[in-house]
Amino acid sequence: MNSELIDIREAIEHKLDELLPKESLIAQKLVDAMRYATLTGGKRIRPMLLCASCTGFGGTLEQALVPACAIELIHTYSLIHDDLPSMDNDDLRHGKPATHIAFGEPIAILTGDALQALAFDLLAGPHTEIPGSARIESIRLLSQGAGWNGMVGGQLLDLQSENQTLTLEQLRRLHEAKTGALITAAIQIGVAIAGTAEKKTIRTIDTFARKIGLAFQIVDDILDESESTTVLGKPANSDTELNKSTFPKLLGIQPSKKFAEQLVEEAVQLLAAENLKNSLLVDLAKICVQRRY
Amino acid sequence: MNSELIDIREAIEHKLDELLPKESLIAQKLVDAMRYATLTGGKRIRPMLLCASCTGFGGTLEQALVPACAIELIHTYSLIHDDLPSMDNDDLRHGKPATHIAFGEPIAILTGDALQALAFDLLAGPHTEIPGSARIESIRLLSQGAGWNGMVGGQLLDLQSENQTLTLEQLRRLHEAKTGALITAAIQIGVAIAGTAEKKTIRTIDTFARKIGLAFQIVDDILDESESTTVLGKPANSDTELNKSTFPKLLGIQPSKKFAEQLVEEAVQLLAAENLKNSLLVDLAKICVQRRY
Helix, strand or coil: HEEEEEHHHHHHHHHHHHHHHHHHHCCCHHHHHHHHHHHHCCCHHHHHHHHHHHCCCCEEEEHHHHHHHHHHHHHHHHHHHHHHCCCCCCCCCCCCCHHHHHHHHHHHHHHHHHHHHHHHHHCCCCCCCCCCHHHHHHHHHEEEEEEEEHHHHHHHHHHHHCCCCCCCCHHHHHHHHHHHHHHHHHHHHHHHHHHCCCCHHHHHHHHHHHHHHHHHHHHHHHHHHHHHHHHCCCCCCHHHCCCCCHHHHHHHHHHHHHHHHHHHHHHHHHHHCCCCCCHHHHHHHHHHHHHHC | CCCCHHHHHHHHHHHHHHHHCCCCCCEEEHHHHHHCCCCCCCCHHHHHHHHHHHHCCCCCHHHHHHHHHHHHHHHHHHHHHHCCCCCCCCCCCEEEEEEHHEEEHHHHHHHHHHHHHHHHHHHHHCCCCCHHHHHHHHHHHHHHHHHHHHHHHHHHHHCCCCCCCHHHHHHHHHHHHHHHHHHHHHHHHHHHHHHCCCHHHHHHHHHHHHHHHHHHHHHHHHHHHHHCHHHCCCCCCCCHHCCCCCHHHHHHHHHHHHHHHHHHHHHHHHHHHHCCCCHHHHHHHHHHHHCCC
């Protein structure tokens, strides 16, 4: 990862620490669990994508940071709820006990709920130097990416597909909702905050984002199958245990890798025609398939 | 209830039905569960309070309806999650099987998550004839009322207070967060949308809202102890079973009734000095203590 992206990730970590509440007069455990779940690891891919698309289209990192944290809070809450015993029942996350293991199931449920509310609070709050119309658009993009027709819908589809063999087309739709919708929202919000892109460009960026989102999830599935629990920081081979359909299972590992690389190549080609101010989006797109964990 | 309030409740029911998704290409069960949880009963007190405070300060019912539905979705999601086995473990809600009984636990968790996202989508979406600044203020009020320092924080405090005897002051703080924060947000959002109230009036309304919210919860606790499961539509005596502190337990039923009536009387007195365009808020305040279920 180049030094500019490392600096951005550092800035995101600092901002998350600053924005998450530290003390509560009514429920200190909740605040502790919100910080535990959010601040103990995570690749920060979604907030980095948001920052990269914002600065790539002429916005500032300062404008992007709070919305970037908002999208990471949504991602974090989804992991907490996905890990619950009645969902994927995963005990390990980012190499540490999952939130429901560390704090108990009721607090884990409420922590997810509180993180989702806080994400919208951040976008509506006084933290950001963003025009009102772009803020409302960001809230709309985030709520739709996270909601019934996006991430949450995809998670349900994922649960329902356990012990079933999906077609490639069904699996693609699952990934586009479960992982793709929030990654797409991250990139779209960055563009909306920068506020300079024309409609045609926004459409191109949407296609770019969808390709990246799918590639990201395919690589995730490959890693689940090929890496150890220690490297992943979460239980390896969980897809096999839950008997889930994945691209490596349907296509094989090598063809899946190739498909992910091809998606990223297509995505990068799409950007070539746009007047990007920096190449961070391209760098991040490549990282999505090159990452080892 | 007077006919104007009945008309408003009817309008809220229609708008909820209109705004909730009916079909999904990816997760039809999720959409079904969202409709089941939201459209099968509920007193609609919070959305009615929002509509009454909006029209009382010169806004229109048309402006208030979508935000009113948003607050009802937040309330509904909180009931779904509160009823879960690891939380209050209640099987019955509004006289019907709770969402996790009707659809299973994973879908119930995701349904709550999706309803929360949809609430913010409604406030950010194109449905409403509300100026941008009032929309952002509404999103801020809703996210804070629903979040770690409001409803969700109060729910955790409630769980932690099982098998403990709280002082009246601790119990008041619990209720102010768990129930009061969202009721207060409803009234505040109505005022924000109308957009006519001065700072002094907004402060008065906040005090009014807090008193109403506390009175509402005290009456809820009295009903839990004194009414049957059939009348309540949810398991009666659940507070005793979970060994929770309540006002009727700490003060006795009659003194609790008197306290709730006194709170409403004080609240109504506060409104007398404000230049309200109608008396619906006063009517609703009285309904909060007179209701039988």
